[in-house]
Amino acid sequence: MCDLCRRSFIRGMAAFGAVSTLPSPLLAQAQTAATGRAGPLPARGEFVIRNGFVLTMDGALGDIPRGSVHVRNGEIVAVGADVNAPGAEVIDATDMIALPGLIETHWHMWNTLFRSFAGDEQAHGYFPTVARYGAQMSPDDMYQGARLSAAEAIYSGMTTVHDWCHNIRSREHAERDIQALKESGIRARFSYGWAQGQDDKTILNLSDVEAVNRDWKNHSGDGLLTLGLGWRGKFRAGPLPENVYRPELEAARGMGLPVTVHIQSRKDPPGQIEAHAKENLLGKDIQLVHAVWATPDELKMVKDAGATISIATTSDLRIGFGLPPVSDFLAAGIPCGISVDTSALIGSSSMFGVMRNVRDAENARTLSEFKLKARRVLELATIEGARSMGIDDKVGSLKPGKRADIITVTTRALNMGAFLDPAHLLVGSALPENVDTVVVDGRILKRAGKLTAVDAGQVVADARATVEDIRKRANWR
Numbered sequence: 001m002c003d004l005c006r007r008s009f010i011r012g013m014a015a016f017g018a019v020s021t022l023p024s025p026l027l028a029q030a031q032t033a034a035t036g037r038a039g040p041l042p043a044r045g046e047f048v049i050r051n052g053f054v055l056t057m058d059g060a061l062g063d064i065p066r067g068s069v070h071v072r073n074g075e076i077v078a079v080g081a082d083v084n085a086p087g088a089e090v091i092d093a094t095d096m097i098a099l100p101g102l103i104e105t106h107w108h109m110w111n112t113l114f115r116s117f118a119g120d121e122q123a124h125g126y127f128p129t130v131a132r133y134g135a136q137m138s139p140d141d142m143y144q145g146a147r148l149s150a151a152e153a154i155y156s157g158m159t160t161v162h163d164w165c166h167n168i169r170s171r172e173h174a175e176r177d178i179q180a181l182k183e184s185g186i187r188a189r190f191s192y193g194w195a196q197g198q199d200d201k202t203i204l205n206l207s208d209v210e211a212v213n214r215d216w217k218n219h220s221g222d223g224l225l226t227l228g229l230g231w232r233g234k235f236r237a238g239p240l241p242e243n244v245y246r247p248e249l250e251a252a253r254g255m256g257l258p259v260t261v262h263i264q265s266r267k268d269p270p271g272q273i274e275a276h277a278k279e280n281l282l283g284k285d286i287q288l289v290h291a292v293w294a295t296p297d298e299l300k301m302v303k304d305a306g307a308t309i310s311i312a313t314t315s316d317l318r319i320g321f322g323l324p325p326v327s328d329f330l331a332a333g334i335p336c337g338i339s340v341d342t343s344a345l346i347g348s349s350s351m352f353g354v355m356r357n358v359r360d361a362e363n364a365r366t367l368s369e370f371k372l373k374a375r376r377v378l379e380l381a382t383i384e385g386a387r388s389m390g391i392d393d394k395v396g397s398l399k400p401g402k403r404a405d406i407i408t409v410t411t412r413a414l415n416m417g418a419f420l421d422p423a424h425l426l427v428g429s430a431l432p433e434n435v436d437t438v439v440v441d442g443r444i445l446k447r448a449g450k451l452t453a454v455d456a457g458q459v460v461a462d463a464r465a466t467v468e469d470i471r472k473r474a475n476w477r
C-alpha cells in the first residue's frame with residue numbers, strides 16, 4: 001500500500017471507528033478498495049468478434065465490411081467474412097468498426113497527474129511545472145501517474161504505449177511505474193530515463209538500468225512489456241558532454257535496448273540531427289522524437305541510418321514548437337508513429353484527437369485539403385506505428401498469427417452518424433467513449449464501453465489525492 005493510500009485508508013477506517021475491529025478478510029477487501037490495486041487480469045479465452053466492419057490494416061486482407069476476427073489464447077487465428085468458430089464466445093460488433101488496437105509511440109505517462117496545470121505564464125509553463133512537481137515525486141506517485149495514463153489509454157483504444165519515463169529518481173521509481181503498466185494489462189515499451197532536475201553533466205545511473213534489465217523477466221508481464229533507454233542525446237537546454245551521452249548510448253547498445261531521444265523540437269540550435277549522424281549516433285535502434293525542424297538533408301540521414309520518428313503534432317501545437325513536416329518524413333521513407341507526448345500539455349489523451357491533429361495540421365501547413373489522407377494517418381496509428389516500434393511482426397494489423405490487440409468502435413453514437421468511410425469517421429469524429437471493446441493480447445480489458453479490470457472512479461480519486469499531496473510538497477500553484 002502506498003503511504004498516501006495508507007493514510008487515506010486509515011483516515012477512512014477511523015471515520016467508521018473500525019480500524020481495530022474489522023475481521024481480516026474485510027480488512028483485506030477494504031485495503032484493496034483503498035489502494036485501488038489491480039486484481040488478476042482477465043483470462044485469455046476464445047472468442048469471435050462478429051459482424052463488424054473490419055479494417056485489417058493488412059495489405060492483402062484489406063477491409064471486410066461484414067467480417068469476423070477469431071481469437072484463441074491471445075492469438076488471432078482467423079480473419080474473414082466467413083469464419084467458422086464453433087464453441088467460441090461471440091462478441092457482436094454489428095454497427096461497429098473493428099480494427100487493430102491503436103499504437104502510441106512516446107508518452108511521459110508519469111506527468112499525466114499534472115494534466116490541468118495552470119501554465120498561462122512563462123514562470124509556470126510546462127517545463128518549470130513538471131520539473132518542480134517531478135522533483136517531489138515518490139515511487140508511489142510514479143505508480144499513480146502511470147496507472148492513470150494506462151487506464152485512460154485502454155479506455156480510449158490504445159493497446160500499445162511507449163512510456164517515456166524521464167523522472168527516475170531511484171530504481172524504485174522505475175519499478176513502481178513499471179508495476180502500474182504490468183497491472184493494467186497494456187502492451188508497452190518502458191524507456192528508462194533521467195530524473196527531472198538532473199544536471200546534464202551527470203551520467204544516468206547505469207548500474208540501475210542494468211539491474212532492471214537483468215531482472216526484466218519479473219517486470220515484463222508475459223512479455224507484454226519491454227525495456228528501452230530514454231536518452232538525452234547531445235543537446236538539451238545546452239550541449240551535453242561526450243562523457244555523458246556516449247557511455248549512456250553505448251550501455252544501451254551493449255544491452256541491446258532500443259533508444260529514444262527528443263531532437264530538434266525547437267529551431268535552435270539547428271543541425272542537431274546532423275550532429276548525431278556525424279558521430280555515428282543514429283541507427284536502427286534510435287527513435288527520434290519531434291524532429292519538427294529537421295532539414296531535408298537531415299531526413300535523408302535519418303532514413304540512411306534506419307532510425308525512426310515519433311510525431312508529436314498535438315503537443316507541438318500546444319507548446320508552440322511549430323508544425324512537423326509529416327509528409328516530408330513519410331516521403332523520405334522513414335518509419336513513423338504518432339504520440340501523445342504529455343497529457344499535461346494535450347489534455348484528453350485520445351489517439352483519435354492525436355490522429356485528427358496530425359492530419360489537420362499537416363493539411364494546414366501545406367495549404368491542401370488532400371495532403372494527408374485519413375487512411376494514411378490511421379496507418380500511422382496502427383501498422384506503421386508498430387513498424388516504427390519494431391513490433392509489426394506481433395501487432396498493428398489483424399492477421400492470423402499475430403497477437404490479438406483489437407478494438408471495436410461503435411458507429412451508433414450521435415457523433416458517429418452517419419457512416420460513409422470508416423477511416424474518415426475514426427480520424428474525424430471518434431471519441432474515447434465510442435470505443436466499445438478493447439482486447440490486448442487476447443485479454444478483454446474494455447467491454448460494452450466499460451473497463452473490465454480497473455475501477456476508473458478509484459483510479460481518478462487516487463490520482464487526485466496524489467496530485468494534491470505533490471502540490472503541497474512542491475509549494476507550487
Ligand SMILES: [Zn+2]
Nearest residue numbers: 106262289341
Ligand atoms: Zn516528449
